[in-house]
Amino acid sequence: MLVIKIGGSLVDLDPLLQDIAACQEPLLLVHGANRELNDLSTRLGHPPRMVTSERGEVSRFSDALTMDHFLMAYAGKQNKRIVERLRALGANAVGLSAMDGGIAVGRRKPDLRIKEGDRVKLLHGDHSGTIEEVEPRLLRLLIDSGYLPVITPPAISRDGVAINVDGDRLAMEIGTALGAERLLIFADTPGFMRDVSDDRSVIPQIHLDEVERIAEYGKGRARVKLLAAAQAIRHGIKAVGLLDGRGEHPLTRAFEGAGTWVTA
Numbered sequence: 001m002l003v004i005k006i007g008g009s010l011v012d013l014d015p016l017l018q019d020i021a022a023c024q025e026p027l028l029l030v031h032g033a034n035r036e037l038n039d040l041s042t043r044l045g046h047p048p049r050m051v052t053s054e055r056g057e058v059s060r061f062s063d064a065l066t067m068d069h070f071l072m073a074y075a076g077k078q079n080k081r082i083v084e085r086l087r088a089l090g091a092n093a094v095g096l097s098a099m100d101g102g103i104a105v106g107r108r109k110p111d112l113r114i115k116e117g118d119r120v121k122l123l124h125g126d127h128s129g130t131i132e133e134v135e136p137r138l139l140r141l142l143i144d145s146g147y148l149p150v151i152t153p154p155a156i157s158r159d160g161v162a163i164n165v166d167g168d169r170l171a172m173e174i175g176t177a178l179g180a181e182r183l184l185i186f187a188d189t190p191g192f193m194r195d196v197s198d199d200r201s202v203i204p205q206i207h208l209d210e211v212e213r214i215a216e217y218g219k220g221r222a223r224v225k226l227l228a229a230a231q232a233i234r235h236g237i238k239a240v241g242l243l244d245g246r247g248e249h250p251l252t253r254a255f256e257g258a259g260t261w262v263t264a
Contacts (some may be wrong), residue, residue, distance in 0.1 A: 001025075001026050001027070001028075001143075001178055001179060001180040001181060002023070002025050002026070002027040002028075002180060002181070002182050002184065003027065003028050003029075003030065003171055003174060003175035003178065003180045003182070003183045003184070004020060004027060004028070004029050004030070004171075004183075004184045004186065004251075005029075005030045005031070005032075005167060005168060005171035005183070005184065005185045005186065006029065006030070006031040006032070006082075006186050006245060007032055007034075007167070007185070007186060007187035007188065007245065008031070008032030008033045008034030008035050008036065008037070008078075008167070009032075009034060009035055009187060009188045010186065010187065010188050010245045010246070011035070011188070012246070013082065013085070013245075014085065015247065015248050015249060015250060016186060016245050016250045016251060017082065017085050017086055017089060018089060019249055019250060019251030019252060020086065020091065020148075020251060021086055021089035021090055021091040022089075023251065026143055027148065028139060028143065028148070028149045028151065028174065028175075028178065028180075029082070029093075029148065029149065029150045029151065030151045030152065030167060030170055030171040030174060031078060031079070031082060031150065031151075031152050031167070032074070032078075032152070032153070032167040033073045033074040033077070033078035033079075033152065036073040036074075036077060036078050037060075037069060037070055037073040037074065040069050040072060040073050040077075041066065041069045044069060046065050046066065046069065048060055048066075049061040049066075051112065051114040051123070052114055052115050052116075053112070053113065053114060053115070054113050054114070054115055054120060056115075057224070058220060059128065060128075060164065061112065061114075061123060061126060062126055062127040062128050062164040063125050063126065063127065064125065064127065066127070067127045067154070067162060067164065070153075070154060070162075070164060071097075071154070071162065074097070074152045074153055074154070075097040075152055075154070078152065079095040079096075079097070079150060079152045080095055082095065082150050083095040083150050086148060086150065091148045092146055092147050092148055093147070093148045093149075093150050094142060094147045094148070094149060094150065095150040095151075095152075096138075096149060096150070096151055096152075097151070097152055097153065097154060098151055098152065098153055098154060098155045098156075098165070098170055098174075099154055099155055099156035099162055100138075101135070101138040102135050102156060103134065103135060103136075103138060103139065103151065103155075103174070104131050104133070104134050104135075104155035104156070104165065104170060104173065104174070105131070105132060105133045105134075105135070105155065105156055105157070105158060106129045106130050106131040106132045106133075106155045106156070106157060106158075106163055106165060107129050107130055107132055107157060107158065108126075108127065108128070108129040108157040108159070108161055108163050109126060109128055109129055109130070110124065110125060110126055110127075111123070111124055111126065112126040112128070127161065127162065127163055127164055128163060128164045128165070129155065129157055129163030129164070129165055130165065131155055131165050131169060131170060131173050132158075134173045134174055134176070134177040135177075136174070136177040136178050139151075139174065139177075139178060140178065143178075151170070151174065152167070153165050153166075153167055153170055155170065166224065166228070168185055168224065168225050168228040169228050169231075171183060171185065171228075172228050172229075172231060172232040172235070172237070172240075175232060175237050176232065176235040176236060176237060179236070180237055181237065181238050181239070182237065182238065182239050182240070182241070183229070183232050183237050183239075183240045183241070184240075184241045184243055184251070184254055185225055185228075185229070185240065185241065185242055185243060186243050186244070186245030186250060186254075187221075187225070187242070187243070187244070187245060188244075188245065188246060189222070189244065190202050190244045190258075190259065191203065191204070191242050191243065191244065191258075191259040191260035192206065192214070192217075192218065192222060192225070192226055192242045192260040193217070193222070194217045195217075196219055196222070202259070202260060203260050204257070204259075204260060204261065205260070205261050205262075205263065206226070206260060206261070206262045206263075207262075207263060207264070208230060208233050208234070208262070208263070208264050211226060211227070211229075211230040211262070214226070215227060225242055226242065226262070229242060229262040230262060232262075233262060233263065233264050238263070238264070239261055239262070239263050240261070240262040240263075241254050241259050241260070241261050241262075242259055242260040242261075242262070243258065243259035243260075244258065244259055
């Protein structure tokens with residue numbers, strides 16, 4: 001069992017989708033739509049507001065209007081375009097959000113503490129959250145029936161509100177719940193790099209006991225992805241790939257050992 005995550009920063013998904021459609025192994029696809037959401041929100045006059053938490057993590061402030069745009073971009077355009085292309089390629093794809101059937105249930109954090117300069121501020125009305133539980137029965141039913149599930153955030157909160165959750169962590173939680181052997185995370189970088197300005201500095205393999213030290217090289221999303229990979233290994237997934245989704249045959253290259261692989 002294989003779980004693949006496609007990052008929302010990738011521009012040309014077609015080579016990867018061709019590889020996925022041709023893959024003979026049972027798999028599930030999770031995707032983001034960050035670039036689509038940024039473009040849509042800007043065109044609709046509500047550009048993205050990125051904020052920095054007290055811990056230094058950058059995230060999107062997801063107010064009610066942003067969540068409307070989120071549903072349009074993630075569960076709407078991007079999900080259905082991916083399903084459309086996979087079906088054209090012969091894959092029996094079916095698209096769902098993580099809140100459908102209660103696939104991923106979590107806790108909403110309506111108040112967000114952020115730093116602006118030296119000041120700490122409290123923002124109200126956020127629709128972000130953390131995943132607390134994954135129910136894999138619907139996904140197993142689909143996979144066992146020959147479908148390729150295509151899953152995207154949002155998840156659903158316990159009080160029935162759509163919540164923006166991290167796509168890499170969603171993929172990790174789903175992979176863990178399904179007992180996947182491998183989790184492959186594709187983005188627009190060649191892997192985890194010691195120097196983000198040097199593609200030649202990709203670290204090909206990282207063992208679990210090295211993650212905390214090596215994570216210091218990572219900035220922003222790269223660090224989040226590495227920490228999510230480490231959590232996946234702790235939860236029983238045997239290997240996590242941080243991989244380049246650009247160019248021809250990215251899945252084939254991943255199977256041949258390209259990118260960065262996190263293992264126990």
